[in-house]
Amino acid sequence: MSDALFPVVAITMGIMMLAAGIVALYVRRLLSAIIIVAFVSLSASVLFLLMDATDVAVTEAAVGAVVSTMIFLWGRGKIGGDR
Amino acid sequence: MIRSIFGLILVLVLGAIMVAVVPDIEYSEEIHGVGLHYTSQGMQETGSANLVTAVIVAYRGLDTLGEVVVLFCASTSVVLILSLYPLSLKVSRPSFIVAQTSRLLPAPILLLGLYLIAHSHLSPGGGFPGGAVIASAFLLVMLGGTGVPGSSRNLAAVESLAGLSFGLLGFWGVMKLGQFLNNLVLGTGTPGSLVSAGLIPLISLVIGIKVASELSSVFAAFRYKGGH
Numbered sequence: 149m150s151d152a153l154f155p156v157v158a159i160t161m162g163i164m165m166l167a168a169g170i171v172a173l174y175v176r177r178l179l180s181a182i183i184i185v186a187f188v189s190l191s192a193s194v195l196f197l198l199m200d201a202t203d204v205a206v207t208e209a210a211v212g213a214v215v216s217t218m219i220f221l222w223g224r225g226k227i228g229g230d231r
Numbered sequence: 232m233i234r235s236i237f238g239l240i241l242v243l244v245l246g247a248i249m250v251a252v253v254p255d256i257e258y259s260e261e262i263h264g265v266g267l268h269y270t271s272q273g274m275q276e277t278g279s280a281n282l283v284t285a286v287i288v289a290y291r292g293l294d295t296l297g298e299v300v301v302l303f304c305a306s307t308s309v310v311l312i313l314s315l316y317p318l319s320l321k322v323s324r325p326s327f328i329v330a331q332t333s334r335l336l337p338a339p340i341l342l343l344g345l346y347l348i349a350h351s352h353l354s355p356g357g358g359f360p361g362g363a364v365i366a367s368a369f370l371l372v373m374l375g376g377t378g379v380p381g382s383s384r385n386l387a388a389v390e391s392l393a394g395l396s397f398g399l400l401g402f403w404g405v406m407k408l409g410q411f412l413n414n415l416v417l418g419t420g421t422p423g424s425l426v427s428a429g430l431i432p433l434i435s436l437v438i439g440i441k442v443a444s445e446l447s448s449v450f451a452a453f454r455y456k457g458g459h
Contacts (some may be wrong), residue, residue, distance in 0.1 A: 202355035203283045206347065210363035215446060218370060222453045225320045 158198060165191045182220045189213040278419025279352040279428040287357065288431045288438075292412035295434075296397060299441060303394060306445040313452040322454070325375050333375020340368040348439035352428040358435040362442025369447045373454060386448045393441035400434055 165188050172184040189212035196205035262270055269286055279285040287295055325333070344364035347356030404413030412430075420427030 203281075203357065203360070206356055206360040207363070210360050210367060214367045214370070215363060218450070219453070222318065222320060226318050 154198065158195060161191055161195055165195075178224050179221075182217060182224060185220070186213050186217040189216070274422050276419075277414055277428055277431065278422050279431050280423045281352055281354060281357075283355070284351045284357050284431060284435070285428070288351075288434050289414040289429070292401070292414070292434065295438070296401065296412070299394065299397060299438060302442065302445060303390075306449050309449050310452040313455060317455050318453060320454070322377055324377055330375050333371045337368040337371050340371065341365060344368065344439070344443070348435055349425075349432070351435035352431045353423065353425070358438025359442055361435070362439040363446060365439070365443035366446030366450065369443075370450050373450060386444045386451070390441055390444040390448070393437050393444065396437045397434065397441070400430060400437065404430075 168184050168188050168191075172181045172188070175181050175184065189208060193205045193208040193213060196202075196208055269282060269290065273282045273285045273290075274280065277285040277289045279289065344361045346361075347364060348358060348361035351357040351361070401412040403416050404410050407413070407416045412434075414429040414431060417429040417433075419429050422428070426432075
């Protein structure tokens with residue numbers, strides 16, 4: 149990633165993550181909210197990668213995007229789907 | 232209504248504090264203090280090409296041991312609670328895509344996890360992410376079937392053995408060099424080769440096994456139906 153391009157990409161991704169976070173709060177279906185939160189996690193992982201924090205990026209992708217999403221999905225199953 | 236206004240005021244106050252404080256934080260271009268020591272001496276002292284792992288496992292090994300204990304307590308309580316009050320979710324038949332994916336992907340995912348653990352002192356990765364990746368392969372296998380996991384006693388045994396090995400590796404340093412978790416009981420070797428960096432690869436392996444078995448038993452506990 150070239151130095152000139154980095155701020156543009158980083159700020160765009162930050163705005164996208166903020167927007168996704170707000171959408172996750174107000175979206176009607178719980179399933180959609182969980183998937184959007186997973187998207188925010190994955191974007192954070194890409195941002196860490198762009199900032200050369202590869203160790204953190206790997207951990208965020210494994211724990212933030214996979215493990216926590218799965219636990220949210222099971223929690224959704226327990227409370228009985230979309231209400 | 233009053234609660235929303237209160238929340239709004241709280242957010243505004245916190246925002247004002249952030250705006251007031253953040254511009255005064257100084258980021259110096261040069262590294263100083265203990266960070267300078269890590270970046271200039273770290274590779275010679277530990278033999279690890281990956282300085283992040285060197286700091287996590289060698290310089291701050293005791294903190295990592297504490298972190299492992301915290302994770303152990305967390306996963307043990309989750310498994311305990313879920314075995315007393317099972318979620319008893321309905322396990323539906325996996326769709327075609329999930330069923331086929333769960334046959335194809337676990338092997339490459341396992342390989343990636345093992346790579347992350349084995350090369351923790353050479354390339355980005357380490358025990359925690361590697362263990363989480365291995366556990367996600369286990370998760371995929373579980374999602375591809377309709378079965379319910381039985382007893383996770385073997386997982387618990389593997390986990391306890393890994394935790395015990397961490398402590399014993401630490402006491403090896405006490406016996407040989409008079410310091411708990413001293414990295415230099417094995418010699419540093421040439422930085423960048425697979426067998427190097429003293430105790431770091433062994434501790435990464437132990438952490439990886441422990442995290443993988445802990446997360447797997449948590450996943451298994453979520454599917455547990457209760458009864459025997």
